[in-house]
Amino acid sequence: MKVAIPKEITEAERRVALVPHLVPELRRLGCTVLMEKGAGSGAFYTDENYQDVEFVANRDVLFQQSEVILKVDAPTQDEIKHFQSNAVLIGMLSPHRYQDRIQALCERRITSFAMEFIPRISRAQSMDALSSQATIAGYKAVLLAANMQQRLFPMLTTAAGTIRPVNVLVIGAGVAGLQAIATARRLGGIVKAYDIRSAAREQVESLGAKMVTIDIKAEGAGGYARELTAEEKQLQQQALFDAVAKAEVVISTASVPGKPAPKIISTQMVEAMTSGAVIIDASAQSGGNCELTQPDEIVMHGGVQIYGPTNLPAMVARDASNMYSKNVVNFLTLLIKEGKLAINWDDQIISDSVLTHAGDIKHAGTQAQIAAGNLQMKSGTLS
Ligand code: NAI
Secondary structure, three states, X not given: OEEEEOOOOOOOOOOOOOOHHHHHHHHHOOOEEEEEOOOOHXXXXXXXXXXXXXXEOOHHHHHHHOOEEEEEEOOOHHHHHOOOXXXXXXXXXXXXXXXXXXXXXXXXXXXXXXXXXXXXXXXXXXXXXXXXXXXXXXXHHHHHHHHHOOOOOXXXXXXXXXXXXXXXXXXXXXXXXXXXXXXXXXOOOEEEEEOOOOOHHHHHHHOOOEEOOOOOOOEOHHHOEOOOOHXXXXXXXXXXXXXXXXXXXXXXXXXXXXXXXXXXXXXXXXXXXXXXXXXXXXXXXHOOOEOOOXXXXXXXXXXXXXXXXXXXXXXXXXXXXXXHHXXXXXXXXXXXXXXXXXXXXXXXXXXXXXXXXXXXXXXXXXXXXXXXXXXXXXXXXXX
8 A cells, every 4th residue: 555745835834744763654554655755854854764665756646656645734726636536635634724625635535534633532642633733832832932032931040130030821721731831831930821621720730830710611512612602701801911911921822623713812901011021822823812913923012022823833843743643653553454444434533533535525523614604615414
């Protein structure tokens, strides 16, 4: 079975879907790895680092020859055109962003699996790409803030005076937020955090941060947050005002599955912050938590810098690729037996993560979004 590893072509994407030390795992599954030259270069893996793979100079030929295609980002329409009909695609496919591409996958009868839909059950933890990439995002968000903030994070007592530690507020204490807390603490900041799930308190406190308490409990299905009502949003804004105003660094990671990121930091809140404060809006890809966020731009508002990078994991491409490709290879072991595709549609990990198959959209959440008119795609039947 031939498995393709193309170079990612999305702007600013530096990750690769397979790192060199995982090639032997695919070979043990009975696969031949076909690679585009330079596919690993964004993550500083040279072609020489990849042993026992076949390099294919022309990416269209690479796609035409392969039964399985491993990607980081959703393939473009032009890439999909060159896929074998009935090929298997694995990647972070973002159907809400790329409706036309998902339509093209249906038209080519591609069996596609979206890594972001892997269920968060114990058996699938080693395949949980959302978590592995969110961990990287939380870490990098703090390092960006530390670079942009003109104050030091730690307390320093020196002959040149005492520097007090920086005040950090982390909004949203899921996977990215918890890693942001841990990273900011390691740098020596005084960290507070806020989340609408009460379950987050214990995790926040176990990392040595203080929880900002607001009397809203918004646990939704499956351990995720639900969207707040209009009154709850207002209460939250009032209660968070002081915490944001006192923070010299804000890392915001709040998100609700399938919805645009909640707007939590208003312009008025930003105007109450001290000059020199920095906001890293790690939810910029889904619209941002701050009213002033512009994707991938540093916005200066009254002395406060607001930066919303839309692909934080790609800024730590090497380890993001290491973790992502481990997730992908673990997932592939479910699909391939003795060098052949053997897809067990009754396996929850497979049935939850399939996006398209045999010309139809199969993912229940995406089907629901189409039915609600939020996505403009022809939908098939769920089987
Ligand atoms: P996420 O990326 O969907 O959201 C990030 C955080 O934002 C969440 O903690 C959420 O509660 C918070 N949030 C949403 N709206 C907010 C608002 N208006 N104000 C403040 N905070 C807000 O979350 P993530 O990181 O994907 O984790 C979601 C849940 O999944 C967590 O309970 C986490 O512990 C759980 N999880 C379970 C795993 C497993 O069982 N294998 C693996 C990873 C996460």
